[in-house]
Amino acid sequence: MTNSLTAGFLSIFFWFLNSVAIAQSVNIPLTDGSNGSPLVIEADEGLEWIPKEGKYIARGNARASRGTVNLRADELIAHYRDTKDGSGQEMVRLDAKGRVKIISNNKGEKDRKAKTTVTGDVAVYHVKQSVFVLRGKRLKLVSPQGTLTAKDSLEYWDKNQIAVARGNAVVSQGKQRLHADILTAYISEPQVEGTRKKGAQRVSRVDAFGNVHVSVPNAIIRGDKGEYYPDKSVATLSGNVKITSNKNQLNGDVARVNLKTGIYRLVGKRVKGLITPGRTR
Incomplete structure (x- = not known):
C-alpha cells in the first residue's frame, strides 16, 4: 500500500481506448475526456467487434x-x-x-523500482463514476508498503482518491495485521522536498470500520473503529477498546499500536485491567 497502491491499481482509470492491437484499431475516448494516452489491447484468440451491442471483446489471455x-x-x-x-x-x-491481474512497475523511494500487483476474479471500471471494482475469491493488493485483502470487493474511486476494501478486510505489514469489516485508504501526492513537483502517490491514512482488531505478538487489540498510518506503521483504535494478552484483559477508550514494534498503549479517561495471577504479557 504505497505510492503504487494508486499508481497501478489505478492508472487504468485515466486511459483512452485510442488504439486496439490485433485485427483492427478503434478510437473510444473516456466520457470525461480527461486523458489522451493510448490503451493497447491484445489477446491470443483475437478481437471481436459487436456494433449492435456496442462492445469490443478480447478473448484468450x-x-x-x-x-x-x-x-x-x-x-x-x-x-x-x-x-x-x-x-x-x-x-x-x-x-x-477471469484471473484478473493488474501489475504496475513504478519508482518508489530513492527511484527504486516499486511493483504493485492487484488480483481478483472479475473487475469492472465504471467511467462516469470513475470507479474500478474488483470481486472474487482471490482479492489481494500486494505492494512494497504492505498487503491488502478483502472478501467482498476492492474499489478505487478516482475522483475522490480513495480505495475501499469490503468484507473481512485486512491490511498487513510484516507479521502485524489490522482487520475490519471495511478499510478505506486515502491517497495523496506529497510535494517533493525543495521543489514544486508532486511526488509519487502513496497512502496517507487507512480508516477501519466494524469489528476492528489488530494482532501483535502476544496480544489482540479490538475496537469499534480505527486509523492506520502506513508511513509510521501506527494504528489508533477507539470505541470499546479491549486488549487481550493470554488471560489478561485491559479495557479503555483509545489504544495506540505500533505494528512494527508490537508495542501498544492504552489511553483515555476510563482504563480498566483484569490481570490473572501467574500470567505475564
Whole structure:
C-alpha cells in the first residue's frame, strides 16, 4: 500500500481506448475526456467487434497495457456508445473477467523500482463514476508498503482518491495485521522536498470500520473503529477498546499500536485491567 497502491491499481482509470492491437484499431475516448494516452489491447484468440451491442471483446489471455501498467484477464470487454454530437464513440465501461491481474512497475523511494500487483476474479471500471471494482475469491493488493485483502470487493474511486476494501478486510505489514469489516485508504501526492513537483502517490491514512482488531505478538487489540498510518506503521483504535494478552484483559477508550514494534498503549479517561495471577504479557 504505497505510492503504487494508486499508481497501478489505478492508472487504468485515466486511459483512452485510442488504439486496439490485433485485427483492427478503434478510437473510444473516456466520457470525461480527461486523458489522451493510448490503451493497447491484445489477446491470443483475437478481437471481436459487436456494433449492435456496442462492445469490443478480447478473448484468450487478454492484455491491456499503458506505460508501466498492465491489465491481464481471460477476457476483456469494452462497452461504448456514440457521442451525442455524432463525432465518434466513447467508452462507458470496461469489464475484465477471469484471473484478473493488474501489475504496475513504478519508482518508489530513492527511484527504486516499486511493483504493485492487484488480483481478483472479475473487475469492472465504471467511467462516469470513475470507479474500478474488483470481486472474487482471490482479492489481494500486494505492494512494497504492505498487503491488502478483502472478501467482498476492492474499489478505487478516482475522483475522490480513495480505495475501499469490503468484507473481512485486512491490511498487513510484516507479521502485524489490522482487520475490519471495511478499510478505506486515502491517497495523496506529497510535494517533493525543495521543489514544486508532486511526488509519487502513496497512502496517507487507512480508516477501519466494524469489528476492528489488530494482532501483535502476544496480544489482540479490538475496537469499534480505527486509523492506520502506513508511513509510521501506527494504528489508533477507539470505541470499546479491549486488549487481550493470554488471560489478561485491559479495557479503555483509545489504544495506540505500533505494528512494527508490537508495542501498544492504552489511553483515555476510563482504563480498566483484569490481570490473572501467574500470567505475564
